Amino acid sequence: xxxxxxxxxxxxxxxxxxxxGFCAYMTFxxxxxxxxxxxxxxxxxxxxxxxxxxxxxxxxxxFHWLIYAAGYYGxxxxxxxxxxxxxxxxxxxxxxxLVWNLTDxxxxxxxxxxxxxxxxxxxxxxxxxxxxxxxxxxRQPSEEE
Numbered sequence: 001x002x003x004x005x006x007x008x009x010x011x012x013x014x015x016x017x018x019x020x021g022f023c024a025y026m027t028f029x030x031x032x033x034x035x036x037x038x039x040x041x042x043x044x045x046x047x048x049x050x051x052x053x054x055x056x057x058x059x060x061x062x063f064h065w066l067i068y069a070a071g072y073y074g075x076x077x078x079x080x081x082x083x084x085x086x087x088x089x090x091x092x093x094x095x096x097x098l099v100w101n102l103t104d105x106x107x108x109x110x111x112x113x114x115x116x117x118x119x120x121x122x123x124x125x126x127x128x129x130x131x132x133x134x135x136x137x138x139r140q141p142s143e144e145e
Contacts, residue, residue, distance in 0.1 A: 011137055012078055015126070019086075020075035026068035035061045048092060049099025077138045083131030087124050094120035 009017050034043070035058075043057035045064060052060060067089065074082035094117045101113030 008076075012075070013130070013133065016075055016078070016130075016133060020072065023068050023071035023075055027065070027072045031061065031065040031068060035065065046096060046100060049096035049103065051100065051104055074134075078134050078136060080134045080136055083134045084128065087127035087131070090120055090127055091124035094118070094124055 012020070040054055040058045043054060043061070045052045045057040045060050047060060071082075071086065071089075073079070074086065097116040097120055098113035101107035101109060101116065107113065
């Protein structure tokens with residue numbers, strides 16, 4: 001199993017593996033906990049920088065779950081449809097970080113919004129520039145074959 005995992009991870013860059021791992025965590029661990037175990041009164045979801053709580057947070061969780069599941073599948077197999085969607089999704093997170101920092105009472109204002117937004121903007125640009133890496137690994141022979 002370790003050999004297969006190493007072979008799987010060797011077929012993409014370390015950053016793509018990091019994003020794959022994040023999507024796997026969100027898909028298989030965090031989102032099921034968030035959806036099925038977390039009480040509605042504690043639920044929070046952020047969309048485009050706007051914080052949703054309670055019923056609306058719980059109602060929109062399945063969309064986040066689908067996004068993370070699609071990201072997991074897309075990064076696992078490096079599906080070509082991930083470009084431009086991964087870059088666009090991370091780009092909206094960058095904008096959302098700025099909006100949240102400016103609109104939420106816990107936000108840090110312009111400095112925190114610009115810094116956190118810039119981090120995700122850099123990742124979005126990197127994903128955009130890395131679009132040639134999304135080559136559909138299911139259709140390519142592995143190095144062992």
